[in-house]
Amino acid sequence: YFHFVFFLVKLCIGMIDAGKAYNTANRQFVNGIQELAQTSAKDVVIESSLSKFAENLQEMISYHTVRKSGQKQSLSAHLRNGIAVRRDLRKFKEAKKQFDKVSEEKEAALSKNAQAPRNKQHEVEEATSILIATRKCFRHIVLDYVLQINVLQSKRRSEILKSMLSFMYAHLTFFHQGYDLFSELQPLMKQLTGQLDQLVMDSTKERKDMEMKHSTIQQKDFSNDDTKLEYNVDAENGIVMEGYLFKRASNAFKTWNRRWFSIQNNQLVYQKKFKDNPTVVVEDLRLCTVKHCEDIERRFCFEVVSPTKSCMMQADSEKLRQAWIKAVQNSIATAFRDKAEDAEKMERKSSASSGSLDSGGEVKERSLKGESALQRVMAIGGNSSCCDCGQPEPCWASINLSITLCIQCSGIHRSLGVHFSKVRSLTLDSWEPELLKLMCELGNGVINNIYEARREELGARKPQPGDPRHEVEAYIKAKYVERRFVQRLSEDEIRQKVSTSSSALNSTGLSDLQSCHCSGHRSCDGSHALLIICRSEAPEPHEESSGEDLEVFCEPKQLTPGLQLYWASFSRSMPDMAEALAHGAEVNWTNTDHDNRTPLIMAVHGGSLASCEFLLQNSASVNQQDNLGRGPLHHATLLGHTGQVCLFLKRGANQNAADVENQTPLSIAVKAANADIVTLLRLAKMNEEMRESEGLYSQSGDETYQDIFQDFSQMASNDPDKLNRY
Structure with missing residues (x-):
């Protein structure tokens, strides 16, 4: 940039001193403008303006006469003003030195803050105060540094455009023969004048904004000014997470050094400097584990342990330590899943x-x-x-x-x-x-x-x-x-689905959905469908339900996917359940006409273990209660469905919950003399008490408990008749 500015100044002086060679020098000058336009190709305003000016000047050279010496000196003076930019360049260099110096001071303050021992409060407070002051000073210097860069860029543009604009206006004044050419340039010149005014306004506004930011920095609390780190296991560049950490050396002195760490390609690596080749700390994260370290003098430490070595690291704060630990743990889990083929070969071997x-x-x-x-x-x-x-x-x-x-x-x-x-x-x-x-x-x-x-x-x-x-x-x-390809159903189609589900109940020994007029039943207005459900819910195929064992519900006229899921769960129709969920059914939808029962409760009454598992895998709540305070575990206990009781206990059902009659599942099972369910509930209770007594980091439970529940699960899935003991 300065090379071409000085080159233009030199050409202008030669044009003044050698009037006879004016036309030759003028042509050279125009060529210089064209070269300057090419070097400013990234700045569209400068490049297009200079190119347009050079094109018109080239046409005018053929009939230009020697201008007045004063006009030439004026142009020369304008071009010499570009030399003044060198003063701003010196300020920029000084600001850069200050920025580098304060950056080093900030790094030193971070190191001192990290080295402050936790048991010496006065050193911790001193290091924290120095770090806060250094961060404020750093922010001030950053703003000054940015301002100098912007001022230099702004003056670079304004000086070039001012000089060329003055030069072109001089031609318009003194060379009437070029009036037509300059008339064509007038709109562009006016536009540039407006842009120059806007540059001045923007520069003034930016200076005021910087002053406001200075005052904001003065008032801001930098005690928690931590780097914002996020991990992304699916990052396109393969880098899951990166940032600065202190690393303890493995030598005898155990020195701590600040390094740039990153998790990438299933490895933990670090760099001393940005352009250095990464040093691999952990070759394969699948062979590692990560843990907190509270038994050393420094704070915020954690350790990555592999079969051959370990690496002790320190974050700048507790928040960053937790973020790194979580990132390493998720990377380990992802490494196991994404390399399943290698893991399968290793397992076969x-x-x-x-x-x-x-x-x-x-x-x-x-x-x-x-x-x-x-x-x-x-x-x-x-x-x-x-x-x-x-x-x-x-x-x-x-x-x-x-x-x-x-x-x-x-x-x-x-x-x-x-x-x-x-x-x-x-x-x-x-x-x-x-x-x-x-x-x-x-x-x-x-x-x-x-x-x-x-x-x-x-x-x-x-x-x-x-x-x-x-x-x-x-x-x-x-x-x-988005479920873009799912066939949406109308209310009539949903009604047909519900009717189909209810008709399928005949195969399980239950009555089907039929039309009726039941204005005397509850709040029914006669426009509902009546569903008669056998209270025994799972009778043997040869048994028939008497009228006294029937429970009557009125089905509302407005039908939704949630209602389709509700009755499909009861009728054991897994495809209809999957279809209802695809149509947007809420898995924990409650039927207000049926004591706020959920699809999971209806799956219990339908007697299907697979339906219950399907709903649980699709986020159904195992503890959601109906109006009587009974959850799925209550209903499974009442009906004597041992396999479902086993399933709900394994999925974390609350066996201590009591219904409106103050009955727990255990009291219901004892009252019904169901020995299998009583055994399961008591075992689950004992296992829970054992885990609580062993503390937060205890194992998942007693081996005998696990074996018994495994046996019940096998029978419920493969031979449910063995569980029908009374």
Whole structure:
């Protein structure tokens, strides 16, 4: 920039001293303007203006005469004003030195604050005070530094445009022959004049804003001025989280150094300087664990431990320490999931090796369980290929949707969040009997009939194996999050669905939905449908329900997806339940006409363990009560459904809750003399007391308790008749 400014000044002086060579010098001067315009290509205003000026000047050179010496000296004086920018450049350099100096002081204050021992309060307070003062000073210097940069840029533009504008106005005044050419330039010149005025106004406003920010910094409390850190396991550059930490050296002196750490590519690395190559601290996060460190002198410390070494680090505050620990923990979990293929190979190798840490029997049992789950789920229609892209032999599943997925689609499902999809491995994870039974109830074919009902109608293309990840991700979000391809139902269609669900009750020994006039029943106005439900809820196929064992409900005229889910749960129709959820049914919807019962309570009355598990996996509340104060556990106990009692206890049901009659599930089971349920409730109570006595970090429970509940789960899922003991 300064090279071309000085070059133009030199040409102008030569034009004054050598009048005879004016035209030649003028042409050179115009060429210099064109080169300056090219070097200012990033500034559209300067580049376009100078190019336009040079184009017109080139035409005028042929009939220019020597201008008056005073006019030439005026132009020279304007151009020499550009040299004044050098003073601003010196100020800029001084401001930069101040900025570098205060930056070093801030780093020193941070180090001193970090080194302050927790047991010496006066040193902590002194270090904190110095850090706050240094941060305020740093903010002031930053504002001055930014101001000098902006002033330099502003003057650079204004001096160039002022000089050239003055030069062009001089030509307009003294060369009448070029009047037509300058008339064409007048609009542009007026526009530049307005822009110069705006530059002056903006500069004044910016100076006032800086003064206001100075006063704001003076009043602000910088005691909690921590860096804002967030982790993102799906970051495009692979960096999950990064920031400054103090690292304790592994030498004998145990010195602490401030380094730039980052979590990337399943590794923990750091850099001494920005351009240095990263130093790997942890090769594979899957082999590590992270923990707080409270037994050393420094505050805010945590440790990443691997089988071969450990790394002690310190954050600037407790908030940042928690953020780093959470980021490392999530990265470890993600590393396990995203590298499932490697983990599967390692597990197969481990199962074949006699030197495994596990006993041979345990490894064999786990392998058989995985194969059994995979074989049973693959036997369902459509499950032999990925539900979303068609990749053959999928090894992952979404348990709340009951579908199978390939590894790429499983990663996308995991990014949607557990409120949309809960992902598990069919080969690596252990499968509870209830979950395995649930996976065998629906399958890819049923779910795709619901979630892709309008796909062909809308002309949407289903992804194929090998398609780019972003295309597959867009399709999956449209399918499950936006539910774009779901066929919306009218109220009449929902009514038909409810009627179909009620008709299906005949197969379970229950009466069907029928029309009636029941104006004498409760608050019914005669426009409702009447549903008669057997109180025994699960009679044997050869038994018949007497009139005394019937419970009567009136169904409201206004029908919603929530009501469809309600009766589908009762009728054990899993496809209708999945369809109702796809249509936006609230899983914890309450029926005000039926004592505020929920779909989960109705699934209990329907006697289906899989329906209960399906609702629980889709975020149904296991403790939501009806008007009588009874939750699903109460109803399962009243009906003697041992398998459902076992399921609810495993899912954290509150067994101490009492209904309006002050009855707990245990008192109900004792009164009904149901030995199995009494055993389960007492075992769950004892296990809870054991965990509380062992403290916050106790294990999940007694092994005997786990074994008994596993046995009950197996019988409830595979042989429920064994649980019908009275």
